[in-house]
Amino acid sequence: MPLSTQSQSDDEQYVLVASLDNARHLSNILKAITFKDHAIFTATPNGLKVTVEDSKCLQANAFIQAEIFQEYTIKEDLVGFQINLTVLLDCLNIFGGSTVPGVSTALRMCYRGYGYPLTLFLEEAGVVTVCKINTQEPEEPIDFEFCSSNVTNKVILQSESLKEAFSELDMTSEVLQITMSPSQPYFRLSTFGNSGNAHYDYSKDSDMMELFRCTKTQTNRYKMSLLKPSTKALALSCKVSVRTDGRGFLSLQYLVRNDDGQICFVEYYCCPDEEVEED
Amino acid sequence: MNCVLDGNCVKAFGKAIHALSRVGDELWLDPTVKGLALRSVNSAHSAYACFLFAPMFFHQYNLGSALEQGSETIKCKLVMKSVLPLFRCLTSIERNVKQCEISIGTPCDRVMIRFFCRHGITKTHSVSFQESEALQAVFASHLCPNVLKAPARLLCDMVRHFPVSQEEITLSMSPLKVSLRNYFEGAKDHLKTMYTEMSLHPDEFDYFQVGVDSGITFCLKELRGLLAFAESHCLPVSVHSGAAGRPVCFSVEDMVVEATVVLATLIDSESRGPSQPTETLAPPTPRCVDAAALPVGYCDAHSNIPHDTAAGTELVASSQGSPIINSALMQLLPQTDIPNELCVPDEACHSASTTPASTTICSLLFRALSSDQDDPGLPVLAGYSDGEENMEDDDYPRSPQL
Numbered sequence: 020m021p022l023s024t025q026s027q028s029d030d031e032q033y034v035l036v037a038s039l040d041n042a043r044h045l046s047n048i049l050k051a052i053t054f055k056d057h058a059i060f061t062a063t064p065n066g067l068k069v070t071v072e073d074s075k076c077l078q079a080n081a082f083i084q085a086e087i088f089q090e091y092t093i094k095e096d097l098v099g100f101q102i103n104l105t106v107l108l109d110c111l112n113i114f115g116g117s118t119v120p121g122v123s124t125a126l127r128m129c130y131r132g133y134g135y136p137l138t139l140f141l142e143e144a145g146v147v148t149v150c151k152i153n154t155q156e157p158e159e160p161i162d163f164e165f166c167s168s169n170v171t172n173k174v175i176l177q178s179e180s181l182k183e184a185f186s187e188l189d190m191t192s193e194v195l196q197i198t199m200s201p202s203q204p205y206f207r208l209s210t211f212g213n214s215g216n217a218h219y220d221y222s223k224d225s226d227m228m229e230l231f232r233c234t235k236t237q238t239n240r241y242k243m244s245l246l247k248p249s250t251k252a253l254a255l256s257c258k259v260s261v262r263t264d265g266r267g268f269l270s271l272q273y274l275v276r277n278d279d280g281q282i283c284f285v286e287y288y289c290c291p292d293e294e295v296e297e298d
Numbered sequence: 299m300n301c302v303l304d305g306n307c308v309k310a311f312g313k314a315i316h317a318l319s320r321v322g323d324e325l326w327l328d329p330t331v332k333g334l335a336l337r338s339v340n341s342a343h344s345a346y347a348c349f350l351f352a353p354m355f356f357h358q359y360n361l362g363s364a365l366e367q368g369s370e371t372i373k374c375k376l377v378m379k380s381v382l383p384l385f386r387c388l389t390s391i392e393r394n395v396k397q398c399e400i401s402i403g404t405p406c407d408r409v410m411i412r413f414f415c416r417h418g419i420t421k422t423h424s425v426s427f428q429e430s431e432a433l434q435a436v437f438a439s440h441l442c443p444n445v446l447k448a449p450a451r452l453l454c455d456m457v458r459h460f461p462v463s464q465e466e467i468t469l470s471m472s473p474l475k476v477s478l479r480n481y482f483e484g485a486k487d488h489l490k491t492m493y494t495e496m497s498l499h500p501d502e503f504d505y506f507q508v509g510v511d512s513g514i515t516f517c518l519k520e521l522r523g524l525l526a527f528a529e530s531h532c533l534p535v536s537v538h539s540g541a542a543g544r545p546v547c548f549s550v551e552d553m554v555v556e557a558t559v560v561l562a563t564l565i566d567s568e569s570r571g572p573s574q575p576t577e578t579l580a581p582p583t584p585r586c587v588d589a590a591a592l593p594v595g596y597c598d599a600h601s602n603i604p605h606d607t608a609a610g611t612e613l614v615a616s617s618q619g620s621p622i623i624n625s626a627l628m629q630l631l632p633q634t635d636i637p638n639e640l641c642v643p644d645e646a647c648h649s650a651s652t653t654p655a656s657t658t659i660c661s662l663l664f665r666a667l668s669s670d671q672d673d674p675g676l677p678v679l680a681g682y683s684d685g686e687e688n689m690e691d692d693d694y695p696r697s698p699q700l
Binding site: 184 | 377379383390408419420425426
């Protein structure tokens, strides 16, 4: 593969080098969080984290562990930059996203450091394309202060069951209300639209419910416009965990399996829209 | 009212709603002792559909305490757009829904539709409704001179030959054959149009009775839903019709459901039976057309056909002297049994064209919705069932109400 014939000395200038035999392993995950143009890339020796935020109320993170990459070299403890995600995705798909089995786009992503562009070497069937995308000063991702110890309610569902519910959600409703409770209705998604109300109830005994750990009844509303993008992540995932903490903040964590069976995570954090009296 | 449907019935119920959605934008729910009636009418009041599900169709059918108290059950009108999405994906319903519960009236002004699905999932929808008078079209099908009965398959196959965009078709019946052809109005460029005609021998039908040779033209779109429903249930379809201008009624029934679609047909002052096929193939130009009642207009009151497009068309005032452009209030024209008697607008129309007809639409008049209350002299073809004053003309006694 031409990309690997780059000399070692070239590599020394880069603080981050990450290679994938199949660029789709990265582009698919990134599509699940592309609801805004700009993303914050944070690379650590553990892997890559890509963050997208919306109106300070929603944050989506995609985690691609170092193990996913065929080559992953990082020279610093933390490398961060901000980049236009739409442009990055366009580059990753520059060869048109062929679905012919056995043919994939190989990727080598290189970053020299602060102020330098992100360089992508993309190769498919012997054709190599080099893309240089300008980077910006990384903004500090919001810390939602969502920690496991504060979690009041948690369920893990098989994505299959939620996919249908999300595709049917009444989009004329401004909010999506999530009720979690140790008693009926256990786990409920509600919408309040122009034609009326809808409730989707998941019983704690449902075979779609892999884990049910609710300690108190909580009802929270979240802006539908903020949560709608999470449907993309849901579509890719096989399992989803839904957690709320004492403040009503929502954490959605999606387990995504790529073509090679490797696991990546996407998570969404969302602030509640308004305080609803808890039953 | 409260009823519960088992899984396999939910799909049939959903199919009925699909069929009704092809007719109108509103859905009337009328729970009665005879069953739950779902009805719809189009905005031009030229197409009406009713699906009556007998109590036996339901796992449980309970009219509720209102009936015991002797008061009326609540009849309601829903916006089709609120209900159709709940039944949109029938394959998913078939796969996932174990039971469906429908309640009207409790609580307040909501209809509750609850789906009990696999995997312990329950979906509950509350749809707001308006209380309304029951919608009914009373149509004396037993008085129709022409009756056809055929498996739904046959009718679907016939109709399949016409493109989805085809608005109206003409069904011609004579003792020798039945033919179906597409209908064109106005000065359309006949170089661009594809004419389709198919004929069937009376033997193809399970039942064939032709009392009056006729060619009736009606809107296909509103019928397709019923045909799809009938085909999926392998039910035979009965077609009751009369001369041009009289409504045509398509119905299917089995033990648990009765479905009816009543469509208005074009009045043709000269009978255009199948004996004059060539004449009908040439689109008549110019024609005197009651502008309020352009054929396409009645099928889709929102397609405002500019009334000046048909070159040389004379705009003729309707018999009530109503304003020319008023497709929403279909004027019911004097009906007689004599097919050759010209309607008032026809007499006023002096067409120089070789093809003569002035055509006017006969519409179903729902008395409560008509603004023309001052003319009791006109016989009403189809009125609200509770309007005693509707049936004045002895020629049109009521048939048993749906």
